[in-house]
Amino acid sequence: QSALTQPPSASGSPGQSVTISCTGTSSDVGGYNYVSWYQQYPGKAPKLMIYEVSKRPSGVPDRFSGSKSGNTASLTVSGLQAEDEADYYCSSYAASNNFVFGTGTKVTVL
Amino acid sequence: EVQLVESGGGLVQPGGSLRLSCAASGFTFSSYWLGWVRQAPGKGLEWVANIKPDGSEKYYVDSVKGRFSISRDNAKNSLYLQMNSLRAEDTAVYYCVKGWSNYLPWGQGTLVTVSS
Numbered sequence: 001q002s003a004l005t006q007p008p009s010a011s012g013s014p015g016q017s018v019t020i021s022c023t024g025t026s027s028d029v030g031g032y033n034y035v036s037w038y039q040q041y042p043g044k045a046p047k048l049m050i051y052e053v054s055k056r057p058s059g060v061p062d063r064f065s066g067s068k069s070g071n072t073a074s075l076t077v078s079g080l081q082a083e084d085e086a087d088y089y090c091s092s093y094a095a096s097n098n099f100v101f102g103t104g105t106k107v108t109v110l
Numbered sequence: 111e112v113q114l115v116e117s118g119g120g121l122v123q124p125g126g127s128l129r130l131s132c133a134a135s136g137f138t139f140s141s142y143w144l145g146w147v148r149q150a151p152g153k154g155l156e157w158v159a160n161i162k163p164d165g166s167e168k169y170y171v172d173s174v175k176g177r178f179s180i181s182r183d184n185a186k187n188s189l190y191l192q193m194n195s196l197r198a199e200d201t202a203v204y205y206c207v208k209g210w211s212n213y214l215p216w217g218q219g220t221l222v223t224v225s226s
Contacts, residue, residue: 001172051212097169098157
């Protein structure tokens with residue numbers, strides 16, 4: 001199982017929007033609506049931000065949104081805030097009860 | 111409050127074994143898929159294994175098949191990961207997670223270091 005491809009970094013100024021891509025194949029991202037996104041601060045456990053492509057768990061601000069087109073999923077953070085500076089990982093179901101994570105993206109708030 | 115607390119990590123020599131445990135509370139343990147996700151130092155996340163609520167099905171990433179074994183004790187609200195034939199590349203923080211396709215919450219993680 002190869003890791004899903006994410007850009008190593010992304011940045012934006014406070015109040016702006018940033019979009020992170022997550023590219024897989026038809027055997028994972030493109031084949032199923034089981035894409036999730038996680039936020040991770042240094043030294044901390046990841047936190048679920050988006051599940052099943054575009055659903056938000058209770059307590060996650062609506063500034064965070066997810067979408068998918070073909071083999072690429074995306075996470076958009078609107079109205080960027082200082083506390084959004086973190087690492088973000090996507091994950092997807094990859095058939096035969098296997099799962100794969102993305103390579104991770106470091107988001108910097110300028 | 112849903113909580114997952116891992117234990118059992120430590121330093122082990124290559125070829126050695128270690129058993130991780132995860133104590134769960136705050137939810138109906140026997141109703142949920144559970145799993146393990148690891149993160150090597152400075153690296154990304156990697157799904158390792160998961161187990162069905164009744165323990166009847168278990169799945170693993172290719173790199174640990176035949177070496178790692180996931181199990182659960184629903185009477186004790188506990189999840190386990192038996193790790194044998196450990197390699198340097200197994201060095202990572204191991205997280206216990208609740209869920210099948212998405213994980214909420216995560217435990218705090220336990221560090222496994224494989225080194226001579």
